[in-house]
Amino acid sequence: MTSPYAPHTDDEVRDMLDAVGADTVNELFDVPDELLHDGEFGVEPKDEREVVRHVDELLSRNDDVVEFLGRGSYDHYVPSAVDHLTLRSEFLTSYTQYQPEVAQGSLQALFEYQSMLVELTGLGVANASVYDAATALGEAALLAARVEDGDTVLVPETLLDERASVLRNYVEGAGLSVVEYPTEEGNADVDTVAERAEEAVMVYAETPNLRGVLEENLDALGDVAEDADALFCVGSDPVALSVLRPPADAGADIVIGDASVLGAPTAYGTGVGLFAVDEAHIRQVPGHLVGASTDESGRRAYTLTLQTREQHIRKERATSNICTNQAWLAIRAAVHAALLGASGLVELAERCVEEPRALAERLDGIDGVEAPVHDRPCFREFAARVDDAPRVRDELLERGFAVHALNDDEIQVCVTETNADATDDLVAAFEEVVA
Amino acid sequence: MTDDARVYEQARWSDDNRYEPLLNEKDETTVDTDTSLPDDLTRDTLTLPDADEPVVARHYTRLSQENYGVDSGPYPLGSCTMKYNPKFTEDLAARDDASVHPSREETAQGTLAVMDRLQKHLARIGGMDAVTLQPPAGAAGEFTGILVARAYHRSNGDERSEVIVPDTAHGTNFASAAMAGYDVVELPSGDDGRVDVDALRAAVSDETALFMMTNPNTLGLFERDVREVADIVHDAGGLLYYDGANLNALLGRARPGDMGFDIMHYNLHKTFAAPHGGGGPGAGPVGVTDELAPFLPSPRVRETDEGYEFYEPAETVGKVHGFHGNWLVLLKAYAYIERLGDAGMRDTSGKAVLNANYLAEQVDYDVPYGPPHHEFVASAGERDALEVAKEMLDHGVHPPTTKWPEIVDEALMTEPTEAETKEALDRVAAAFNGTRDSNADDAPQNTTARRVDQTEAARNPRLSWHALDDG
Numbered sequence: 001m002t003s004p005y006a007p008h009t010d011d012e013v014r015d016m017l018d019a020v021g022a023d024t025v026n027e028l029f030d031v032p033d034e035l036l037h038d039g040e041f042g043v044e045p046k047d048e049r050e051v052v053r054h055v056d057e058l059l060s061r062n063d064d065v066v067e068f069l070g071r072g073s074y075d076h077y078v079p080s081a082v083d084h085l086t087l088r089s090e091f092l093t094s095y096t097q098y099q100p101e102v103a104q105g106s107l108q109a110l111f112e113y114q115s116m117l118v119e120l121t122g123l124g125v126a127n128a129s130v131y132d133a134a135t136a137l138g139e140a141a142l143l144a145a146r147v148e149d150g151d152t153v154l155v156p157e158t159l160l161d162e163r164a165s166v167l168r169n170y171v172e173g174a175g176l177s178v179v180e181y182p183t184e185e186g187n188a189d190v191d192t193v194a195e196r197a198e199e200a201v202m203v204y205a206e207t208p209n210l211r212g213v214l215e216e217n218l219d220a221l222g223d224v225a226e227d228a229d230a231l232f233c234v235g236s237d238p239v240a241l242s243v244l245r246p247p248a249d250a251g252a253d254i255v256i257g258d259a260s261v262l263g264a265p266t267a268y269g270t271g272v273g274l275f276a277v278d279e280a281h282i283r284q285v286p287g288h289l290v291g292a293s294t295d296e297s298g299r300r301a302y303t304l305t306l307q308t309r310e311q312h313i314r315k316e317r318a319t320s321n322i323c324t325n326q327a328w329l330a331i332r333a334a335v336h337a338a339l340l341g342a343s344g345l346v347e348l349a350e351r352c353v354e355e356p357r358a359l360a361e362r363l364d365g366i367d368g369v370e371a372p373v374h375d376r377p378c379f380r381e382f383a384a385r386v387d388d389a390p391r392v393r394d395e396l397l398e399r400g401f402a403v404h405a406l407n408d409d410e411i412q413v414c415v416t417e418t419n420a421d422a423t424d425d426l427v428a429a430f431e432e433v434v435a
Numbered sequence: 436m437t438d439d440a441r442v443y444e445q446a447r448w449s450d451d452n453r454y455e456p457l458l459n460e461k462d463e464t465t466v467d468t469d470t471s472l473p474d475d476l477t478r479d480t481l482t483l484p485d486a487d488e489p490v491v492a493r494h495y496t497r498l499s500q501e502n503y504g505v506d507s508g509p510y511p512l513g514s515c516t517m518k519y520n521p522k523f524t525e526d527l528a529a530r531d532d533a534s535v536h537p538s539r540e541e542t543a544q545g546t547l548a549v550m551d552r553l554q555k556h557l558a559r560i561g562g563m564d565a566v567t568l569q570p571p572a573g574a575a576g577e578f579t580g581i582l583v584a585r586a587y588h589r590s591n592g593d594e595r596s597e598v599i600v601p602d603t604a605h606g607t608n609f610a611s612a613a614m615a616g617y618d619v620v621e622l623p624s625g626d627d628g629r630v631d632v633d634a635l636r637a638a639v640s641d642e643t644a645l646f647m648m649t650n651p652n653t654l655g656l657f658e659r660d661v662r663e664v665a666d667i668v669h670d671a672g673g674l675l676y677y678d679g680a681n682l683n684a685l686l687g688r689a690r691p692g693d694m695g696f697d698i699m700h701y702n703l704h705k706t707f708a709a710p711h712g713g714g715g716p717g718a719g720p721v722g723v724t725d726e727l728a729p730f731l732p733s734p735r736v737r738e739t740d741e742g743y744e745f746y747e748p749a750e751t752v753g754k755v756h757g758f759h760g761n762w763l764v765l766l767k768a769y770a771y772i773e774r775l776g777d778a779g780m781r782d783t784s785g786k787a788v789l790n791a792n793y794l795a796e797q798v799d800y801d802v803p804y805g806p807p808h809h810e811f812v813a814s815a816g817e818r819d820a821l822e823v824a825k826e827m828l829d830h831g832v833h834p835p836t837t838k839w840p841e842i843v844d845e846a847l848m849t850e851p852t853e854a855e856t857k858e859a860l861d862r863v864a865a866a867f868n869g870t871r872d873s874n875a876d877d878a879p880q881n882t883t884a885r886r887v888d889q890t891e892a893a894r895n896p897r898l899s900w901h902a903l904d905d906g
Contacts, residue, residue: 001778005519005708006786006853013786016793016857025785028792030657030806031689039687041559045776048523055770058552059532061545069536072757081488083529085495093504093520095512095711098836101882102445102828104454105502106713109495112458115899119483125898128714131571134757142614165733165753169582173616214476243468245478258757267528268546269537269758270716271571282896288714292903293892296877296885300453300903305892311574311610312839316619321610324572324704326761328712335495338458341485342466350470357471377472402539 001045066422068403070381070414071210072133072160073269074261076239076348077418078332079339082263086332096288096323100303101295107302110327111290113259113334117276120238121255122246124279128288129259129330130322132271133235134163136256137204138170139275139286139320143254144202144231145174146284146319152179154200154230156188158209176201186213186374190220197228202254206235207244211412212356212381213374214244222251237261238274238337239352240379242345253278262340263332272329283309286320288327348417352380355415355423360384362427363413368434373410381414386434395433401426441862443508443831446500447883454883455497459900462486501883502713503833509855509863511794513810513836513848514605514653516683516705518787521774524709524767533766537758540745546762547743550736553769554720560772560780561679561699562692563722567731569760573680576700576719577611577647579732582752583698583723584645584674585615586730590750593672595644601630603654603840605680608647617644624842628654628804636667643673650677650694651684653840653848655791655807665695674698674727679719682706683852684788684809687781691722698723707768718764784809786853790860794851797864799871803843810850812843813867820845823870825886828879830866 002008008016013025022028029036046054067075086092090105097103110128117126130136141153153171155164157180168178179196182189188205197203203225207215215221218234225232233254234247239261241247247255259272277285283306291305311318340348356378363371363384371384383406386392393405401422404412415423448455464485468478486494504510510517527533535543554566570576581598588595598612599620612619622638625631629652639646646668650658658664668675677691677699683706691699703709704717711717723731732755734745775783787809795802800813813835815823824834824847836848847867851860879885897903 001776002782003775003779003786003853005521005775006782007856008786008789012857013789016789020789020792020796022792025789028785028788028806029688029808030659031685032659032662035661035689035694037562037688037690037693039777039781041556041687041777041780043556043772043776043780045779046773048521048774051770051773052523052527054773055527055549055766058548059530059545061548062532062535062539063542063544065539065542067536067539069538071538073537075536079488081492085492085499087525088496088499089506089520089710090499090502090504091713092525092710093506093517094502094713095510095515095517096714098512099503099824099828099834100887101825101879101884102503102833103713104883105498105500108455108457108501109498110713111899115457115459115901116483118899118901119481124902125896131575131716131761132757134754135571135575160757162754162757166755166757169578169753169755170614173614175616214472216473216476242481243470243472243477245476265534266536267534268543268762269756270761270763271757282898289896289898291892292897293888295887299449299451299884301884301887303887303889303892305889305896305898307893311606313606315606315609316613318606318610318613321574321578321607321614322572323574323605323607324711324717325715326571326712327714327716328710329716331713335491338484338486338491338494339488342464342481342483343485345483346466346468346470346481349468353471377476397542402536402542404538 065400065402066419068401068413068415068419068426071404073266074380075266075418076261076416078263078336081339082332082335085335091331092328097304104302107290109331109334111302113330114290116334116337117274120241121276122248123255123276125282125285126276127285128290129326130273130275130287131326132273133256133258134166136273136275137163138167140233140254140256141167141171141176141202142174143281143284145176147281148201148230150199150201151175152177152199154179154181154193154196154203156205156209157182158211160210186211186376188215188217188221190217190224193221194224197224197230200228200230202231202233204233208240208379211383212378214377214379218250226251239349243349259333260329263336264329272326272333284319287322287325351417355420356380356382359415359423363430366431366434380416381412383410383412385409386411392433396429399429401429444881445883448497457900458484458494461490508831509859510833511835511849511851511863512833513850514680516850516852518708518852519854520708520710521771524770527770528763528766544742547736549766549769551738551743553765556772557701557720558722561722562690563699564725565728565731566720566722567735568720568765569732569756570719570721571756571761572715572717573700573702573719574607574611575755576721577607578614579721579755580676580698580700581611581615581645583727583730586750586752587727588644595642597642598644599638599646603652603842604647604649605678608678628656629658630664632660632663635664639667639671639673641672643671645674645676647676647678649681651681651808654804654812655810656804657808661694680705681809684784686784687777688784697727703764703768708771709764709767716761716764718761783853790851790853790855794860794864799868810848813847813849814843815845815847820847822876823847825878826870826873826875827866829881832863832866
């Protein structure tokens, strides 16, 4: 059996072997005999239909539950046109734009992605993506460590454990440690941040945070960071930023987050690392940057730029090790944003405020449920207080609804346009479970 | 050779000043952002394009026409393995049940089953004992492997400070080691382009945490002394890392684990045919020996009597991605492996190496190092490799990687992959050879854009449409 994706005929193989002076393909391998392997791994070749059926059988084991899940991974409806346009193989099967003359399409699409993020964040520069919000946070801290003195990164106690772990892995080599600060009613405790900021290279805050709460103390945090000669980094996402004040207005030097809220399915947490930064740090940015220039005909053309920051040129002195990024998903986010337009984005964001508010109100009406835990503006999700949260979670799951249990007495519920239709059923299930 | 006479013209939409206009130049709207949120949290207005679907569809369709991919023509970009990407795997990735929330476990048994099976396939293919799928790209895999090595040494009470990297290694090797806080020691190659075993012996010490190696190396040469290399590194108490960028050369024929490597990463977007997406997403799973498995990132997947579950390895390094990595890429790679089976994988490496050898034979430029495997590095000699590349574009061929690795003058690093026919390779060779006696410096002519001014782009960075003033 030959590979269905290696299109040689037997005659061609013989002609090519003749041309290189070999009798067999095997003899082209300059590998000592004792290192050769027979390639028997127990994988039977299949035709395409068989593979589709096999994967269908595997994935059908995923239960059909209605997800009210968030905490860093959010589901929004992705218009069909996003698939149709981005699956065009000129986008999908190309790679990093080392030859800009034949790559204007993806370069311009990424330039537009960068431009949308500049508009949304209020910062001067956005890159063409890193992997996800967690690694973007790590990159932000490493950037801060290059330009500021200090040996800590300050993060909120509400930071997702997984993100904190990635952050620690990113910064340990640079000699930084990660220090938490407390929150009160979901807001950063600014006084404690101020006390701890002296040693920090970066102060980090999220809006919305992982409990869905919008941070009200951004200006104060920005001031504290500035006074302590630390960079101020804000975590958010493009949907929330469509209605929130641009973080740059509050003094943010860096904005990170996950742009996969647009254009991508939740896909088990597949992300698109949003990374935007003040122009002052343009030469410290990790990853690819697309810039405008002109070509020999005098027309505007795009190219990867400031590449001397990157690993293929700067090696161990590069701003990051990143090479392959999330470009195709970044383009998908841009296409989704373009299809929504400014008005559609604002409508979607407003829905992310209204749906959780309405659902929290209804849950709060059930005896034994207090929602939301924080009487604060929420985005997409909110925490609710119940007795024995793990039991509530498990019994809701038996009824086909997935929610988070945060601890013994708090659950968290995420609602967007994709599961809003199921809130009546969720409320009914809650009543049964909590009764 | 009628094919040689074919002319390439890339699509181009242009006026006097630009090609396809930016979306905001077609349609830009400022909307008021009245919301029910407190005023001090919200912005007043948002200014973005607000075009209807027909306009958006035409915009991105035109942009796609101004882009060159593997389906457009030969793409022998060295070290990137730009092979054909099967179509059916995209349909699998688009399925609703392929997209579950990352916090699901018991109710996502299908997703975990794919992960467990892929881990096992990759372990066997690489000759490794345990695999994590979490790293979202090759460089992330390197970083993960280095974290695992660091944790392993520390568990032995052994703080080591150096990572050794050959001078022909990918730039990511150097950068990943530096990110993990190691001093990078660059090892000069021997005259034959391979690791100089004596130089390595002199370089290792009780500070050596890791030696990173690509095999075949970036010149396409198999490192025949790899077992001796492994002994030298291991005798010094170090570990041996395999950069999987060139695994396509050995698929089903030789395994890093059998060569003495302790840690490796796999590039699923290279060897296992997931599309490169204009720069990503990729996936960089990491395989290790049993001894290192307790240090792998958390969570790992395992099969139990009741099904599949996540667990935390005893001495885990923690997380290297917020969730489970690039799951859709994992699914595409799994389907590719199932489609090919053992025989198809072995045929893949055979045809990849045959194609590189055949093309190297047809190219008139000097190929100073050999014998090649999946790729070869030609020298443009007196010509500037960049000029050669730009001329090749006019023939509808994506050029090789240029000016790297640096030990070849004016390098043209060429990796045709298994997916090219003999006729296509002849066309690539003609494109190569047509540049040999040329002294053109005004190529390309037939591409969407003419030569793009890189210097201007860097001198005056304009990185968003807000920075443009040229209308």
